[in-house]
Amino acid sequence: MDGQVIVGLEVHCQLDTKSKLFCGCSTDYRSDGPNTHVCPVCLGLPGSMPVLNRRSIEYAMRVAKALNCSVLEESEFSRKNYFYPDLDKAYQITQYDKPLAEGGYLEIEGDEGGEKRIRITRIHVEEDPGRLVHMGTAERGRYSLVDYNRAGIPLIEIVSEPDMRSPKEARKFLNKLRATLEYLSVFDSEKEGSLRVDANISIRGSERVEVKNITSYKGVEKALTFEVTRQKNLLRRGQKVERETRHFLEARGITQSSRSKEQEHDYRYFPEPDLRPLHVHSWLQDIELPELPDARRERFITQYGCSLNHARTLTGDLRLANFYETVVSPDPVTLATLADTWISDTLIGELNYRNMNIDAVDPAAFTGLLGLLRMGVITDKSGTEVLRVMLDQHKNHQPCEKPAVIVERLNLRKVSATNIGDTAADISAKSGVEPDLSIQSNPIVTAITEVLTEHPGAVDDFMKGKKGAFNFLVGQVMKKTRGCADPGEVNRLLAEELNKEGA
Amino acid sequence: MATEQEVHHIAELADVGINTEELSTFTHQFNAILDYFDVLDRVKGDTAGTRDLCNVMREDIPEPSLPREAVLQNAAATEDGFIKAPRVM
Amino acid sequence: MEAHTLTFEPDDRYNAFLTTCTKAPHGEGPLCGVTVAVKDNISTQGIETTCASKILKGYIPPYNAHVVWLLRQSGAAIVGKTNMDEFGMGTTTENSAFGPTLNPRDTGRVPGGSSGGSAAAIAGGMVRMALGTDTGGSIRCPAAFCGIVGMKPTYGRVSRYGLIAYANSLEQIGPMAQNVSDVSTLMGVIAGYDRRDSTLQDRPYTHTPSADIKGLRIGIPKEYFGAGVDPAVAGAVTKAIGRLEELGATTLPCSIPSMEYALAAYYVTCTCEASSNLARFDGVRYGPAADTKKSWHDAFREVRRAGFGTEVRRRIMLGTFALSSGYYGKYYAKAQIARENVKKDFARIFSDVDVLAGPTMPTIAFKLGEKSDPLAMYLTDILTVPVNLAGIPAISVPCGKVEGMPVGLQIMGRPWEDERVIDVAYAYEQAVS
C-alpha cells in the first residue's frame, strides 16, 4: 500500500466552562480589552497557585465516555517547560504520562462509504496560553504585545491514531468530533479560536510531517491537501520527505517549514507539585450522555423519514438538528419532508453563501415559509426569494419581516388561472384598485400572448418540431411573470395556446 | 561526568547564560555534585501508595479578576492594555 | 480595620531587613500591635517583595499571601520584609543579592539560612515574631544558629498561597520567635484552610502548649549523632535529651537508613522544581525590564543572567539537567522513590516512638565566608532535609552553647502532630529557663 495517505490529528478544543481551568477568572473575555480577565494565577505572578476547575474535568469525562475511552484510575497534571512570552509561568500545566483517558474511537463516514472507526489514543486536559500580537513585519519583527485573557482557558486535547486516509476523512473526523462535543454541551464552536489542530501526515513508506497551527475546520482539509500534493511531488521527483514540523499559513493556504530551533524542544515534564492527583474513574458511571449525533441521525431517518444523507447533514451540527426539530414541531407529519429538503438543500447553501450560521434564522418564521410552500401559496422559486430576503434583512440588521408579509410586499403569490380571484382580491385590498375579474386579465395568459407575438421565430421552430423552442418560450413567460407563475401552469397554458395557433 | 560543552548546553536550555570564566568552575562543581547524586543509583523501591490527598477541585464559579492597572502595574512596558515583550519572530 | 499605626525604626545592624515599614498599620485581634517580620519570599500587597533577588527588584505584589492576610486579620503589625538567601537557596543568608545578614550572637558569623533575616530580627530584639519558610531546614537552621525557636509545620498545614515557590513539594511557611509560646501563638494564626492551596488540608491549630511529657517515647536516630556531626554539638543535644528524660520521657535508639541518600534526593527534587518555578522571571510581567529591542531569547537570557545570583543559576542548571531528556529516570524519578523510602522509615519508627530528637544542625553557625564550596554547603543540611522529604513537623529550640554560640535541639513528630512537637519543645524550654 505504498503511496497511501496516512493522517492522525491532535485536536485542541476550549471547554465551555464559566471560569478558567485553574483560577476564577471569567472565560467570557472575547468582547473585552486585553488583560481584563487576569488574576495572579493566570498572570503567573510569583506565589500564586492553581486550583482545578471541577467542571472542566466533568466535561472532559463526558467526552471520554462519548468517545468510548477508558478513564485512568489515576491521572495527574504535569508541567511542560518552555519559554515563550505568552506562557505566563514559562510552563504549561498539562497532562503527560498519566492522561485523563485513553483508548477510544469515533465513527465517521469513510471515503469508501459506510462507517469507519477512527481510534482515539488519548484525551487530556490542559491550559491555553495567552495571545501574542506581533508588531512589525514578518521579515522584521519589532516587538510583541501580550494579552493574558486567554491564558488558563481550559483545553481538551484529543489525539487520534493515524487512521485517516485522506484530507477529506480528516475533515469528516473533525466535523464529527465537533458535533459530538457540541451535543455534549462542553464546547462552543462559534467562539473564535475555540479550536486548534495539529496534524500528522505521511505517505506510506515515507517520513511523517507534523503540521501545526491549523485553526479552522476548512483549514484542516486545505492544509492536508497541500501537504499531500507537496509530499507526492517530492516523491515523484525522487526526493525524500523530511521528518519535520511545518506551520500552516491559513491566509495563503500553504504549509511552511518551521525553524530547526523549535524542533530541539526538551520539555522536561514532571508532575505539577501544586496539584493533587485525580482519581475520578468512578465518576464515569454517573455520567448520563445525551443523544449523540449517530443516534439522532438514526432517529431522524425513522421518525421523520429523512434520507441518510440529509439526516447526516442535519444531525452533523447540533444547532441545525435542533433547528430542524423546532421547525417541524408544530406539524411533524406534514412538515418533516418539506423541511428536510428545504433545510438540507436550500437553507444551508444560502447560509454558506452569506457566511451566516443557522442562529440567524428564526425557526418559527421558517415554519411559516414552509407553510406557504405547502399550501401552494408560493412557488419554490419564490420560496427561495423570500428566504433570501429574510437572511439579507438579518444580515443587514434590518427589521425582520414575516414570510407572508414579504410575499405580499413583493407580490410573490403564485399566479394561476384558478386562484386569480384570490390574488386580485388581495391586491385590491392593498392597492384599492378594483380588480378586473375577466379571464383575459390572467397575467399568465397575457404573458403567453405577448411572448407568442414577440417571438414568432420560436413559434415556427416549435411548429417544425423543435422541442427546445417550447422550453425557450416557457422561459420567456416565466421571465415576464417574474417567476411568480407556477411552471406547471405555464406549461399547460402555453401548450394550449400553441395548439390553438397550430389548429 | 559532564563536559564543559554539556554544562554550556544546560545553561542554554535553562536560559541563564554563562561566560567562559564561569564555565570551568561550574563544570567542576557540577561534577562534584553529580557524583554525590550517584548515591541515588542505590535506591530501591517504588512510589506506589503515596497519594493520600486527591481530587482537590473548586466549583466552576467566576470570581473577580484583578483591575487592569494591577495587572500592568509591575510590567516594565505596556501598550494599549497589552504587555510589551521582545519579538519572537 | 487597621485603625492603629505602630512606629518601627529599628537599629538594623545585622542587615536583617530588606524593607521596613516605618509606620506599620495594624488592627485589633489576638496579635494586636505585635511586631511581626515577614520573610521576603512571602507576597505582601503594596510592599516590595524581592526574594532577595535582583530579578524581583521593584516588584510590588498586587495581592497578599494567605498568611499575610491572616496576620493582618489578627491585628499584627507587619513591620518589614526580612533578608534571606536568594529565593531560599542557601544555608547562611550570604546568598542575598542585597548583602548577607549577620548573626546577632556573633556578627562574624552567619545567622544560618535561608530565613536568616527573620531569625536575626528576633535574636536582635527588633521584632517579637517572624515568619520564615522551610524547604530543607530554612527555619530551623537559622533558629538554631541564632538561638531562637523556629518550627516547620506539617506539609499542608499552612497555606503556601503567596509564598514565592522555590520547591513546592517540600516547603512550608512557619513561625519563629524567642520562645515556644510565641511560636505556638503564631502557629495558631497561620494554620488552617485556604481553598487556594490545593495541597492544604483543613487542620487548624488551636493548641496551648503543655509541659507535661510524662511517658513520652523519644527516638534517637543514630544518624543524627554520627559522622559529620560536631561532637560538642552532639554532646549539648544529648544533655538536653537527658533533661527530657528527667521530665518523664523515655528514649529509644533507632535508625533512618534512607538518610544515606536523603540529601541527594532532596537536592534533586528542589533543584528540579526550582528550575521550573524560576523560569517565569523573564522581565516581561514584572521585574527589571527585558530589552524589547532584542530578540526574545537574547533579551530573556540577559535578564536572567543579570538578575540571578550564582547559586540560583547553579541550582536552576542542576534541576534543568536532572529533568532533561535521558536523565529524568536517573535523578528525578529515583529521588521520588528515595523520598518515599524516607517517609516509610519515619512511619516505621513512629510506630514505636512519639517523637524523634537530635541536633538541628551538625555544627554551630559558620563564620562568614567559611563555606565556599557548594557541595560542602549542601552537606550541612543533612539533619534538616529528611523532615521536608517526609512532610512531617519539626521544631528547633535552643539547648545550650558551644564556643559561646547557640545549639539547636530538633524535635520531629508524626504528620499533623505539630502540637506534640511544640509540647516537647515547651517542656524543655520551661525546664531550663
Ligand SMILES: [Zn+2]
Ligand atoms: Zn485568573
